[in-house]
Amino acid sequence: MKDEESGNRLGSYLRARRELVSPARAGLPPGGNRRVPGLRREEVALLAGISPDYYLRLERGRDKNPSPQVLESLARVLRLDDIERTYLLGLTAARPRAPRRKRPEHVPARVHQLLAHLRIPAFVEGRAFDVLASNPMAVALSPRLRPGQNRLRSLFLDPEEQAFHQDWAKAAASFIAGLRTTIGDDTDNPRFVELVGELALSSQRFRTLWARHDVRNLDGGTTTVHHPVVGELRLHRDKLPIDDVILVVYYPDKASDGDEKLQLLAALSQTEPTDTAHSRQADAPRPKTP
CATH class of the missing domain: 3.30.450.180 (Beta-Lactamase)
Known part of the structure; x- marks a missing residue:
């Protein structure tokens, strides 16, 4: 879990979610030769109003600080609900990390x-x-x-x-x-x-x-x-x-x-x-x- 989550959590989440959105759900024609489930990277970029190169950098973890506007656009394209959108916004490096409490869980x-x-x-x-x-x-x-x-x-x-x-x-x-x-x-x-x-x-x-x-x-x-x-x-x-x-x-x-x-x-x-x-x-x- 550490490699998957800590290394590139934002990219992993974007990739997983775009694979769950069908072209029809996104308002795109299904096409005949689709080799990937869900949306292609360039389709997500087009619908979100960002360049394909920038979206590729997000998925590959080369840019971990997208603006809130970009994340909101991606949330709309990926059909995220309020909980999923909040989760996406929390994946960026700009979000401050709360200090951990190491004490064991205790029942009062x-x-x-x-x-x-x-x-x-x-x-x-x-x-x-x-x-x-x-x-x-x-x-x-x-x-x-x-x-x-x-x-x-x-x-x-x-x-x-x-x-x-x-x-x-x-x-x-x-x-x-x-x-x-x-x-x-x-x-x-x-x-x-x-x-x-x-x-x-x-x-x-x-x-x-x-x-x-x-x-x-x-x-x-x-x-x-x-x-x-x-x-x-x-x-x-x-x-x-x-x-x-x-x-x-x-x-x-x-x-x-x-x-x-x-x-x-x-x-x-x-x-x-x-x-x-x-x-x-x-x-x-x-x-x-x-």
């Missing part, structure tokens, strides 16, 4: 108390989707939500997690795009380097999605999962920042089928040992994936 004591009181699935995750703490309902929903697990690793390497999601392909793409956004310019962070390297070696799907350079905020939403005991569950998800970590909660509509199934899960979880709100430090040894 009050959050442990909150987890213990919540009667819906709730857990705390770090920037790399490491599960730092969880309540019994979260573990009842999915054993991959135990502290020490990594949600991204489970999603790509654990068949049970893949079967858990009704739309696994959508979930996988969203998580990768969310990781891209989270990493930002923190490309030499050891945890990110370790995780991306492991998944790139182990999963072809991860490599394909990672090469797209999608970026997205992985915030709230609604998802459907398949639980091995209670069956299909339609749940809302919210992610709430607390200090340096994220509290994630899942909950159904009141008096819905999902509500009844979660109550059943709660009853079943009370018959098992109650190791509530376990946690670990982000730099503690991580268990190997089965």
